[in-house]
Amino acid sequence: RTMYRFKYGNRREYVRFLALAAVERWGEWLAKCEIEAVIPVPMYRRKERKRGYNQAALLAKTLADIMKLDYVPDMVRRVVNTRPQKELSDVGRENNLKNAFQVSDNIVQYKHVLLVDDIYTTGSTAEAVAEELCKAGVGKVYFLAACIAKGF
Numbered sequence: 001r002t003m004y005r006f007k008y009g010n011r012r013e014y015v016r017f018l019a020l021a022a023v024e025r026w027g028e029w030l031a032k033c034e035i036e037a038v039i040p041v042p043m044y045r046r047k048e049r050k051r052g053y054n055q056a057a058l059l060a061k062t063l064a065d066i067m068k069l070d071y072v073p074d075m076v077r078r079v080v081n082t083r084p085q086k087e088l089s090d091v092g093r094e095n096n097l098k099n100a101f102q103v104s105d106n107i108v109q110y111k112h113v114l115l116v117d118d119i120y121t122t123g124s125t126a127e128a129v130a131e132e133l134c135k136a137g138v139g140k141v142y143f144l145a146a147c148i149a150k151g152f
Contacts (some may be wrong), residue, residue: 003147007055007118011151015055018146019062026144027067033142035074038064039133041117041125042082042101059146060116069114076129077102093121097128103136111139120145 005011006018023030039062048054057073065070080100115129120143130141 001042003119005036006146008051012053012058013064015058018059019066022059022063023066027091028048030067030142031145033140034112035069035114035142036069036112037070037075038067038077038114038116039072039129041115041129042073042076042078043113044078046081047138049083056116059118063116063144069109072110072113074131075104075113077104087096092124093139097124101129105134109137113138113141113142115143117143117145119147119149121149 002014006014023054038060040054043051043054045055054095061071061073063069077101078101082096082100114131115126119125120126123143126145128145130143133141
């Protein structure tokens with residue numbers, strides 16, 4: 001219910017709690033990974049305008065602020081308006097994300113980045129974005145989500 005309210009109910013005030021919980025649980029590990037920048041999983045711009053915000057970006061920004069890391073919201077863009085992953089099979093999810101993401105031409109070369117999303121379902125989104133980041137020269141991509149989808 002918390003994630004549903006955060007994602008669809010405009011309950012942006014939940015972000016600080018979620019970020020602090022993530023830092024409490026994973027902060028020491030993230031420090032050992034030598035994370036240099038935090039990157040949100042992007043939403044398609046039209047969908048973001050309609051919703052009014054990208055919940056993954058809010059979480060990523062808050063995590064970066066707490067951990068005193070660079071926040072790079074425009075490093076990756078979603079260039080295809082994909083169907084919601086929750087509506088698709090495993091194969092459908094993978095196909096849905098083909099060529100959906102594009103890394104900025106002006107990428108600052110980071111060796112270790114943290115990719116942040118709100119919900120982890122099968123990992124298809126994280127994998128698709130990480131693949132593009134690695135093609136662009138990022139050394140290691142770590143992933144953090146606020147929660148795991150029910151049933152996975």
